[in-house]
Amino acid sequence: xxxxxxxxxxxxxxxxxxxxxxxxxxxxxxxxxxxxxxxxxxxxxxxxxxxxxxxxxxxxxxxxxxxxxxxxxxxxxxxxxxxxxxxxxxxxxxxxxxxxxxxxxxxxxxxxxxxxxxxxxxxxxxxxxxxxxxxxxxxxxxxxxxxxxxxxxxxxxxxxxxxxxxxxxxxxxxxxxxxxxxxxxxxxxxxxxxxxxxxxxxxxxxxxxxxxxxxxxxxxxxxxxxxxxxxxxxxxxxxxxxxxxxxxxxxxxxxxxxxxxxxxxxxxxxxxxxxxxxxxxxxxxxxxxxxxxxxxxxxxxxxxxxxxxxxxxxxxxxxxxxxxxxxxxxxxxxxxxxxxxxxxxxxxxxxxxxxxxxxxxxxxxxxxxxxxxxxxxxxxxxxxxxxxxxxxxxxxxxxxxxxxxxxxxxxxxxxxxxxxxxxxxxxxxxxxxxxxxxxxxxxxxxxxxxxxxxxxxxxxxxxxxxxxx
Amino acid sequence: xxxxxxxxxxxxxxxxxxxxxxxxxxxxxxxxxxxxxxxxxxxxxxxxxxxxxxxxxxxxxxxxxxxxxxxxxxxxxxxxxxxxxxxxxxxxxxxxxxxxxxxxxxxxxxxxxxxxxxxxxxxxxxxxxxxxxxxxxxxxxxxxxxxxxxxxxxxxxxxxxxxxxxxxxxxxxxxxxxxxxxxxxxxxxxxxxxxxxxxxxxxxxxxxxxxxxxxxxxxxxxxxxxxxxxxxxxxxxxxxxxxxxxxxxxxxxxxxxxxxxxxxxxxxxxxxxxxxxxxxxxxxxxxxxxxxxxxxxxxxxxxxxxxxxxxxxxxxxxxxxxxxxxxxxxxxxxxxxxxxxxxxxxxxxxxxxxxxxxxxxxxxxxxxxxxxxxxxxxxxxxxxxxxxxxxxxxxxxxxxxxxxxxxxxxxxxxxxxxxxxxxxxxxxxxxxxxxxxxxxxxxxxxxxxxxxxxxxxxxxxxxxxxxxxxxxxxxxxxxxxxxxxxxxxxxxxxxxx
Numbered sequence: 002x003x004x005x006x007x008x009x010x011x012x013x014x015x016x017x018x019x020x021x022x023x024x025x026x027x028x029x030x031x032x033x034x035x036x037x038x039x040x041x042x043x044x045x046x047x048x049x050x051x052x053x054x055x056x057x058x059x060x061x062x063x064x065x066x067x068x069x070x071x072x073x074x075x076x077x078x079x080x081x082x083x084x085x086x087x088x089x090x091x092x093x094x095x096x097x098x099x100x101x102x103x104x105x106x107x108x109x110x111x112x113x114x115x116x117x118x119x120x121x122x123x124x125x126x127x128x129x130x131x132x133x134x135x136x137x138x139x140x141x142x143x144x145x146x147x148x149x150x151x152x153x154x155x156x157x158x159x160x161x162x163x164x165x166x167x168x169x170x171x172x173x174x175x176x177x178x179x180x181x182x183x184x185x186x187x188x189x190x191x192x193x194x195x196x197x198x199x200x201x202x203x204x205x206x207x208x209x210x211x212x213x214x215x216x217x218x219x220x221x222x223x224x225x226x227x228x229x230x231x232x233x234x235x236x237x238x239x240x241x242x243x244x245x246x247x248x249x250x251x252x253x254x255x256x257x258x259x260x261x262x263x264x265x266x267x268x269x270x271x272x273x274x275x276x277x278x279x280x281x282x283x284x285x286x287x288x289x290x291x292x293x294x295x296x297x298x299x300x301x302x303x304x305x306x307x308x309x310x311x312x313x314x315x316x317x318x319x320x321x322x323x324x325x326x327x328x329x330x331x332x333x334x335x336x337x338x339x340x341x342x343x344x345x346x347x348x349x350x351x352x353x354x355x356x357x358x359x360x361x362x363x364x365x366x367x368x369x370x371x372x373x374x375x376x377x378x379x380x381x382x383x384x385x386x387x388x389x390x391x392x393x394x395x396x397x398x399x400x401x402x403x404x405x406x407x408x409x410x411x412x413x414x415x416x417x418x419x420x421x422x423x424x425x426x427x428x429x430x431x432x433x434x435x436x437x438x439x440x441x442x443x444x445x446x447x448x449x450x451x452x453x454x455x456x457x458x459x460x461x462x463x464x465x466x467x468x469x470x
Numbered sequence: 471x472x473x474x475x476x477x478x479x480x481x482x483x484x485x486x487x488x489x490x491x492x493x494x495x496x497x498x499x500x501x502x503x504x505x506x507x508x509x510x511x512x513x514x515x516x517x518x519x520x521x522x523x524x525x526x527x528x529x530x531x532x533x534x535x536x537x538x539x540x541x542x543x544x545x546x547x548x549x550x551x552x553x554x555x556x557x558x559x560x561x562x563x564x565x566x567x568x569x570x571x572x573x574x575x576x577x578x579x580x581x582x583x584x585x586x587x588x589x590x591x592x593x594x595x596x597x598x599x600x601x602x603x604x605x606x607x608x609x610x611x612x613x614x615x616x617x618x619x620x621x622x623x624x625x626x627x628x629x630x631x632x633x634x635x636x637x638x639x640x641x642x643x644x645x646x647x648x649x650x651x652x653x654x655x656x657x658x659x660x661x662x663x664x665x666x667x668x669x670x671x672x673x674x675x676x677x678x679x680x681x682x683x684x685x686x687x688x689x690x691x692x693x694x695x696x697x698x699x700x701x702x703x704x705x706x707x708x709x710x711x712x713x714x715x716x717x718x719x720x721x722x723x724x725x726x727x728x729x730x731x732x733x734x735x736x737x738x739x740x741x742x743x744x745x746x747x748x749x750x751x752x753x754x755x756x757x758x759x760x761x762x763x764x765x766x767x768x769x770x771x772x773x774x775x776x777x778x779x780x781x782x783x784x785x786x787x788x789x790x791x792x793x794x795x796x797x798x799x800x801x802x803x804x805x806x807x808x809x810x811x812x813x814x815x816x817x818x819x820x821x822x823x824x825x826x827x828x829x830x831x832x833x834x835x836x837x838x839x840x841x842x843x844x845x846x847x848x849x850x851x852x853x854x855x856x857x858x859x860x861x862x863x864x865x866x867x868x869x870x871x872x873x874x875x876x877x878x879x880x881x882x883x884x885x886x887x888x889x890x891x892x893x894x895x896x897x898x899x900x901x902x903x904x905x906x907x908x909x910x911x912x913x914x915x916x917x918x919x920x921x922x923x924x925x926x927x928x929x930x931x932x933x934x935x936x937x938x939x940x941x942x943x944x945x946x947x948x949x950x951x952x953x954x955x956x957x958x959x960x961x962x963x964x965x966x967x
Binding site for chain 1: 559586847
């Protein structure tokens with residue numbers, strides 16, 4: 002078996018396709034590294050600046066009074082950029098890199114609305130007149146280029162030998178057919194992975210030796226997993242190549258079949274399925290949302306004015322009604338925003354389930370989740386934001402309770418503690434990435450990919466065992 | 471002799487497995503995508519109609535001129551099914567009023583309210599052709615000469631009294647005749663599906679013909695690339711490998727590499743800042759004149775009784791990022807209190823002075839903004855497009871976009887029409903003396919009659935303009951074809967068999 006594998010590798014190493022594949026992959030990976038080095042330090046710098054600006058903002062409100070902090074809220078919360086963005090761009094530009102924990106809607110002579118958690122959306126397309134392009138990240142290189150290379154290495158592995166007549170020669174030796182198949186598979190596997198590993202090493206060398214980007218131990222672990230996913234994905238296409246090559250008589254025909262299958266599954270399936278998926282979302286237009294929001298607020302405020310009218314200006318009862326109005330309004334509006342967010346997320350989840358039929362989408366999703374970019378990562382960020390918002394509110398309540406002079410009526414200046422608080426005491430928002438969570442979301446896709454590989458491999462085996470030479 | 475050769479080649483090509491496979495896959499992909507895209511178009515059209523209806527209703531509900539909501543909508547382009555270009559991407563409705571210049575950069579989007587959906591990439595028929603036609607051309611060409619050389623039949627043909635150029639011509643004609651079958655057939659199916667639900671005009675059919683012609687040139691270019699490889703390499707295996715890698719590079723890799731290009735506009739932020747300062751100065755100038763007028767009338771100060779009487783809302787601002795400039799002068803009141811009635815003549819004078827001033831101010835600001843935006847966004851996009859043209863895909867994409875009218879120029883047509891419409895509206899307001907009328911700020915003596923307001927209409931540019939825009943790229947494709955063919959002939963004549 003090793004004999005066969007070794008012979009395959011030697012054959013491949015000397016071939017034109019090996020040289021071309023190496024050059025192509027190396028060039029792409031180098032470009033990827035250079036672009037990353039140009040963009041990433043800037044991104045990290047911007048994130049740091051924004052976070053420190055946000056801290057100053059909180060400090061200013063905190064030093065003013067507890068009411069101001071409680072009314073203004075923490076302000077914008079920023080998403081931490083992933084160090085592994087070069088692995089997967091993950092449509093990050095289509096997702097906002099911040100959440101707005103301090104969204105104001107109205108103020109009257111006596112009252113101000115409290116902050117709510119809102120989720121601004123990114124619209125990079127509105128002023129983008131540049132041509133549409135896919136970013137050259139690992140996801141693209143692995144998903145498209147590497148899969149094509151894998152097919153080009155296997156399309157003639159069996160049919161080519163049959164044409165030349167050497168297959169008969171090999172099979173006339175006392176070796177079982179599955180050994181021949183596995184040997185050939187191993188040979189192709191190693192010869193595809195040599196250029197890929199080379200390119201990956203060059204890419205990582207350039208990125209890790211530069212001073213602007215720092216990769217920690219966890220990042221290396223994630224890179225390892227991404228590499229394994231890539232290898233599994235190449236196996237899929239190697240197995241497909243072997244299957245078709247064993248079934249078809251001539252290698253030219255085999256290549257045509259493989260190319261067409263590749264074009265359908267890799268190039269068109271994701272876009273077509275995405276078009277279908279994008280269509281299936283039938284969320285109402287934006288104005289429905291603002292209308293609903295406005296209506297809720299109107300109802301609440303008319304109810305408030307009718308009740309507030311009866312109470313004297315400064316009575317505790319009056320302040321209580323004020324407070325109830327402000328807090329109830331914030332609660333309602335925030336719930337509305339959250340409902341809309343959840344509906345949008347559910348739609349994207351549904352759309353992504355549809356696109357998962359294509360292997361290239363699966364592998365790109367996988368790389369995204371391990372690189373800490375993309376939609377799942379965005380959901381993690383939003384989860385972190387929601388946890389923090391709760392924490393912040395609990396902190397306000399606790400601090401207010403600790404002040405004996407406060408009336409403990411939230412929502413009104415006179416009802417709350419007027420004491421300044423030390424900025425250090427205010428909880429800080431820190432966006433974190435969690436690998437085990439990523440692994441959970443990725444497990445299903447990983448299993449699906451493995452299943453595809455196994456089915457194709459056993460298919461190739463069955464076909465090859467039965468085929469006449 | 472040529473005829474015999476062509477016939478032989480044609481039969482050879484038509485009876486192969488690859489022809490059947492390619493035909494089947496092209497038909498499948500085009501039909502499936504047409505169905506999906508047609509439904510997508512219908513949905514967008516529906517959303518457009520809803521939006522138009524809604525905006526009409528909003529306008530009818532406006533009682534005064536100053537609080538009027540006049541919005542115009544951009545209809546989806548039916549030819550975006552062929553090449554979507556910027557049609558789906560840029561905003562599709564925009565407000566029209568005197569203190570604001572409607573531009574492509576300020577348009578907003580109706581339709582889906584889920585911004586996440588944007589990261590599912592969209593597809594069009596030209597994309598299908600880009601991938602499939604190029605692959606087809608190469609698959610049919612790679613063994614045209616190399617294969618015959620390997621089998622030894624090339625010698626046999628050359629022994630006949632026939633020129634080498636003629637052999638190449640025969641091969642080219644027959645292969646193109648074969649390759650046109652899937653192209654034409656799939657297009658026919660697509661049109662059949664399209665016209666069932668989308669009415670297309672004669673001009674649209676001419677535009678589609680232009681797209682077909684461009685597709686033909688694109689297909690031929692890739693066949694010639696394959697033929698060049700086939701002539702230059704001694705063995706089919708090598709030719710095939712080379713062809714595949716060339717394909718991967720031209721279609722898959724190169725178009726995505728242009729992201730690496732540096733922005734030619736230099737420092738964007740500095741550019742935006744200078745433009746912002748310039749526009750701010752213009753607005754300050756406007757504000758000074760306005761204040762001077764108010765002082766002369768003795769009604770200065772935003773909290774004065776005058777503002778209260780009018781329910782006054784005034785805002786003049788320029789966005790520091792997008793440079794959007796707008797001046798709003800509104801009165802949000804339903805009636806004028808009897809003791810404020812004395813302010814009515816002053817208000818008429820005020821609006822009559824400030825509204826023409828605001829109109830001129832935003833027009834002045836727009837000239838600066840246009841220049842800045844052109845330098846920031848458009849020059850970058852143009853640079854990308856030029857670099858993209860090093861791959862046939864870029865040329866093909868550009869030419870078909872120009873035919874479909876979904877390129878930047880086509881979309882600008884709409885926004886230029888919007889700007890013209892703004893002028894018409896302003897002229898209409900002047901003609902009705904709206905600026906100095908009571909209906910500008912209050913509707914207590916009767917609401918504004920909107921029935922005579924000029925309607926907005928937009929016709930896509932005529933076919934000749936489309937053709938003019940597409941012609942340079944088509945010409946480029948043609949030249950590439952000719953140069954390649956000559957190179958092939960030269961190499962073939964010199965090569966030993």
